[in-house]
Amino acid sequence: MKFDQYYLECLSHASYMIGDETTGRAVVVDPQRDINQYIADAEAAGMNIEMIIETHFHADFLSGHLELAEATGAEICYSSVAEPEFPHRKMADGEKVSLGEITLEFRHTPGHTPESMSIVVWEKPSDTAPYAVLTGDTLFVGDVGRPDLLASIGFSRDELADMLYDSIKNKLMTLPDATRIYPAHGAGSACGKNLSTELWSTIGSQRLTNYAVKAADKDTFIALVTEGQPPAPEYFVYNAILNRQNRKLLDEEGVPLEMSFAEVTAAISDGAVLIDGRDSEDFARGHFKSAINVGLAGRYAEFAGSIIKPDVDLILMVDDGFELEAKTRLGRIGFDRVIGVLAQPLKAMLDHQDQVQTASRLTVVDFAERQREISHLQVVDVRNPGEVADGAIPDAIAIPVGQLPARVAELDPSRPTVVYCAGGYRSSVAASLLRHRGFADVSDVRGGYNAWIETVQSA
Numbered sequence: 001m002k003f004d005q006y007y008l009e010c011l012s013h014a015s016y017m018i019g020d021e022t023t024g025r026a027v028v029v030d031p032q033r034d035i036n037q038y039i040a041d042a043e044a045a046g047m048n049i050e051m052i053i054e055t056h057f058h059a060d061f062l063s064g065h066l067e068l069a070e071a072t073g074a075e076i077c078y079s080s081v082a083e084p085e086f087p088h089r090k091m092a093d094g095e096k097v098s099l100g101e102i103t104l105e106f107r108h109t110p111g112h113t114p115e116s117m118s119i120v121v122w123e124k125p126s127d128t129a130p131y132a133v134l135t136g137d138t139l140f141v142g143d144v145g146r147p148d149l150l151a152s153i154g155f156s157r158d159e160l161a162d163m164l165y166d167s168i169k170n171k172l173m174t175l176p177d178a179t180r181i182y183p184a185h186g187a188g189s190a191c192g193k194n195l196s197t198e199l200w201s202t203i204g205s206q207r208l209t210n211y212a213v214k215a216a217d218k219d220t221f222i223a224l225v226t227e228g229q230p231p232a233p234e235y236f237v238y239n240a241i242l243n244r245q246n247r248k249l250l251d252e253e254g255v256p257l258e259m260s261f262a263e264v265t266a267a268i269s270d271g272a273v274l275i276d277g278r279d280s281e282d283f284a285r286g287h288f289k290s291a292i293n294v295g296l297a298g299r300y301a302e303f304a305g306s307i308i309k310p311d312v313d314l315i316l317m318v319d320d321g322f323e324l325e326a327k328t329r330l331g332r333i334g335f336d337r338v339i340g341v342l343a344q345p346l347k348a349m350l351d352h353q354d355q356v357q358t359a360s361r362l363t364v365v366d367f368a369e370r371q372r373e374i375s376h377l378q379v380v381d382v383r384n385p386g387e388v389a390d391g392a393i394p395d396a397i398a399i400p401v402g403q404l405p406a407r408v409a410e411l412d413p414s415r416p417t418v419v420y421c422a423g424g425y426r427s428s429v430a431a432s433l434l435r436h437r438g439f440a441d442v443s444d445v446r447g448g449y450n451a452w453i454e455t456v457q458s459a
Contacts, residue, residue, distance in 0.1 A: 055136025111164020
């Protein structure tokens with residue numbers, strides 16, 4: 001058996017290729033939208049991709065089923081209760097498919113979404129226990145899939161949590177302890193609140209250690225899994241809907257068009273947004289006044305999708321050689337309206353210094369001084385609720401960065417403002433967004449809450 005896990009760190013997303021070496025038949029499960037790696041690996045192994053299996057309609061990324069089907073002719077497969085708008089094969093609960101020696105068994109496991117399913121992998125017909133189960137977003141290492149993402153489009157979180165409990169207890173925990181579990185996400189994903197950094201586990205290990213699996217009864221389970229979930233990024237509903245549709249394909253090779261400063265300025269006047277993908281320190285030293293800083297070195301697509309609407313034109317500003325990467329990463333969440341990239345960005349800033357400004361980044365000492373000197377200082381904590389619950393700077397206003405665009409009216413743009421997160425990445429995103437929205441005096445804290453608490457504890 002060829003069994004490959006592909007882990008995309010910037011979205012905490014795991015996809016899989018399973019191939020039968022006796023027949024050369026292969027399937028891909030939950031592919032990312034840029035699909036060249038699957039095609040190259042299948043060709044290198046002498047395998048033919050025959051099925052593209054989606055465990056559910058994903059919300060956190062735009063899946064590559066349409067791209068991979070176009071490239072390979074493979075069937076797209078969903079649970080039989082799913083209703084996508086394109087040709088697909090419906091997999092019934094308990095249905096089995098043979099690839100040769102390998103058998104795939106499909107189990108409907110609703111709860112994270114109504115159409116969620118898991119795939120049990122049997123390596124040989126003679127095996128008495130399965131090799132693994134691919135659990136999608138139903139069961140993670142250390143957690144289960146959150147049941148609240150579809151509450152806004154027809155299902156309450158408690159209804160889905162009820163389904164999820166039954167799926168975990170009656171469909172997954174009936175598997176032998178030695179069965180490996182391979183989920184669709186790892187730590188950092190907003191599809192759960194307690195995901196491990198480990199990329200696989202076993203049924204037996206999760207039975208002993210997973211807080212949700214260990215719940216004594218259904219009511220306890222529902223209370224546990226619905227409490228304290230991080231805010232879902234703004235683009236999640238957009239992706240969940242788009243993954244059902246027969247939308248356009250990603251151009252994986254097309255580099256964004258270069259735009260002059262004059263062309264960029266005109267596009268911004270027409271409503272386009274300039275995303276500056278440089279490091280936050282480089283951004284602070286100088287950036288165009290209208291730019292929003294989302295560093296390419298971090299969770300670029302996730303935070304761009306959290307603070308920018310998918311229906312606006314985007315212009316990229318990145319270091320040389322990263323233009324295609326930035327476009328592709330936005331494409332992974334369906335943000336395809338990249339109209340170009342600023343040509344020679346450093347020269348453009350030198351040539352148009354009247355349109356360039358610096359950003360204030362405070363050390364913890366500088367921040368403390370501002371607190372002493374400015375009685376009406378507005379401090380904003382852009383971490384998630386679970387982080388805030390573990391400790392926060394006194395009197396800070398808690399607004400997670402993904403909720404900031406919708407809740408910006410809760411803040412006073414006339415007051416001096418300091419933003420902080422855990423380490424400094426999200427605070428640069430948030431501070432640049434506030435400047436973009438007209439806040440005149442905005443700083444963020446270098447090192448964030450981690451640096452602040454170290455200073456307090458050592459004082």
